[in-house]
Amino acid sequence: MRYVSTRGTAPVLSFEEAMLTGLARDGGLYLPETIPTLTAETIAGFRGKPYEDVAFEVMLPFIGDTFTNDEFREIIDAAYSGFGHAARAPLVQLGSNHFLLELFHGPTLAFKDFAMQLIGQLFQKALARSGQRVTIVGATSGDTGSAAIEAFRGLDAVDVFILFPDGRVSDVQRRQMTTPTESNVHALAVEGDFDTCQAAVKDMFNDFEFRDGVRLAGVNSINWARVLAQVVYYFTSSVSVGAPDRAVSFTVPTGNFGDIFAGYIAKQMGLPIEKLVIATNQNDILHRTLQTGAYTTEGVLPSISPSMDIQVSSNFERALFYAYDQQGSAVAEQMSALKDTGEFKISQGAYENLKDTYASGRVSEDETSAMIAQAKAKMGELLCPHSAVGVKVALDHQSATPMITLATAHPAKFPAAVEAASGLHPPLPDRMADLLEREERMTRVPGELAAIQSIIRERIAH
Numbered sequence: 001m002r003y004v005s006t007r008g009t010a011p012v013l014s015f016e017e018a019m020l021t022g023l024a025r026d027g028g029l030y031l032p033e034t035i036p037t038l039t040a041e042t043i044a045g046f047r048g049k050p051y052e053d054v055a056f057e058v059m060l061p062f063i064g065d066t067f068t069n070d071e072f073r074e075i076i077d078a079a080y081s082g083f084g085h086a087a088r089a090p091l092v093q094l095g096s097n098h099f100l101l102e103l104f105h106g107p108t109l110a111f112k113d114f115a116m117q118l119i120g121q122l123f124q125k126a127l128a129r130s131g132q133r134v135t136i137v138g139a140t141s142g143d144t145g146s147a148a149i150e151a152f153r154g155l156d157a158v159d160v161f162i163l164f165p166d167g168r169v170s171d172v173q174r175r176q177m178t179t180p181t182e183s184n185v186h187a188l189a190v191e192g193d194f195d196t197c198q199a200a201v202k203d204m205f206n207d208f209e210f211r212d213g214v215r216l217a218g219v220n221s222i223n224w225a226r227v228l229a230q231v232v233y234y235f236t237s238s239v240s241v242g243a244p245d246r247a248v249s250f251t252v253p254t255g256n257f258g259d260i261f262a263g264y265i266a267k268q269m270g271l272p273i274e275k276l277v278i279a280t281n282q283n284d285i286l287h288r289t290l291q292t293g294a295y296t297t298e299g300v301l302p303s304i305s306p307s308m309d310i311q312v313s314s315n316f317e318r319a320l321f322y323a324y325d326q327q328g329s330a331v332a333e334q335m336s337a338l339k340d341t342g343e344f345k346i347s348q349g350a351y352e353n354l355k356d357t358y359a360s361g362r363v364s365e366d367e368t369s370a371m372i373a374q375a376k377a378k379m380g381e382l383l384c385p386h387s388a389v390g391v392k393v394a395l396d397h398q399s400a401t402p403m404i405t406l407a408t409a410h411p412a413k414f415p416a417a418v419e420a421a422s423g424l425h426p427p428l429p430d431r432m433a434d435l436l437e438r439e440e441r442m443t444r445v446p447g448e449l450a451a452i453q454s455i456i457r458e459r460i461a462h
């Protein structure tokens with residue numbers, strides 16, 4: 001399996017190279033040259049199988065000869081062994097035709113663990129074999145950072161630097177990043193918002209001297225392996241509600257577009273997905289884009305679903321690549337307009353393609369709080385604010401097709417917002433009950449590339 005860049009001019013890579021690289025050298029994102037398909041019979045066979053078995057079958061065609069089958073199976077088993085639910089991604093019924101996919105039973109209580117725990121194992125295996133050392137730099141609005149730190153803490157071959165927007169993540173999210181004591185973990189509180197952090201990471205990848213000098217690796221969803229791991233739960237959940245014999249729709253709380261794009265890959269692999277519904281909070285750029293065909297950035301407003309406070313949504317570039325029938329030059333043109341002017345207009349054909357696959361909805365702050373209260377009172381589910389955004393949009397898109405909404409984080413990661421909305425304080429699981437008492441360790445940095453690079457260089461020199 002070979003991987004190509006969305007912008008068409010970077011070297012073609014193997015799975016291992018794409019995984020260890022992160023961003024392509026032309027600024028694009030890697031994608032498989034072709035998407036393997038699964039027969040309806042194979043998909044039907046997933047029903048009732050353990051999560052790890054399905055994960056193996058779904059991901060194997062993408063990894064080429066990077067690992068032997070036995071090695072890959074061991075990696076998957078190790079990745080999910082620390083999850084707090086036997087099903088890994090349990091599905092609960094919310095209404096007659098509406099289901100909630102709980103993706104928060106991993107070690108850091110967010111869906112990011114599904115991919116990050118796997119990537120931690122994949123990196124370890126690949127780096128042990130090559131004897132290489134890498135510097136991971138990631139941007140987070142809260143959940144990617146804690147999941148990455150959990151997956152890479154204490155590993156000899158990796159330093160992990162996480163850039164998070166100072167004051168714009170929840171206390172629990174921040175403490176998950178600042179309390180680990182391992183010396184290879186570096187939490188950097190950046191002046192600015194998530195987009196400032198993400199732009200700095202991308203600029204580091206585009207600074208080849210820095211990139212090659214520190215052996216930069218990325219674990220944001222710009223990394224294809226992140227998206228791949230998330231494809232699996234679209235299969236496990238769909239077969240539980242009747243796929244492939246009947247179509248299914250999904251609603252996905254969306255920010256950087258990685259999670260919902262994994263659904264698009266599942267659909268291309270043969271899963272009968274009718275609609276992928278984008279659910280946004282008040283930072284609604286993706287909803288506006290679906291309504292108008294124009295991607296226009298505005299300032300980010302802090303919200304009670306902070307992990308989705310994003311304007312420059314990385315993986316929308318991958319969606320555009322397919323909407324433009326895999327023309328890298330068209331994608332490169334749009335991305336360059338975005339960098340220069342903060343906006344771009346999608347061609348009519350590409351816009352129609354996007355609308356065939358995706359629908360969208362926007363949820364205000366008040367509606368999010370009301371949804372948390374309503375879900376607890378009427379459905380018996382205490383939702384995190386991101387999941388509440390998803391459930392609200394899903395209710396607005398109900399049809400005869402079963403709808404699965406992705407619950408992307410545990411309510412205990414956002415206790416203030418959840419308590420204000422429902423009157424209930426969601427407790428942290430026992431294993432992290434003392435999180436708020438642990439000592440914090442972080443470095444405050446200005447949102448400037450040179451300052452961040454200099455801290456990274458200095459730290460890895462030691």
Ligand SMILES: Cc1ncc(COP(=O)(O)O)c(C=O)c1O
Nearest residue numbers: 143254255256257258259307408
């Ligand atoms: C809890 C939560 N929900 C939803 C999202 C949005 O996911 P994506 O960025 O893959 O669209 C994020 C962050 O990415 C998140 O942390």
Ligand SMILES: N[C@@H](CCOP(=O)(O)O)C(=O)O
Nearest residue numbers: 140141142143144220221307
């Ligand atoms: N919401 C994310 C933002 C980064 O997204 P990623 O999927 O590209 O890593 C977060 O919680 O950090």
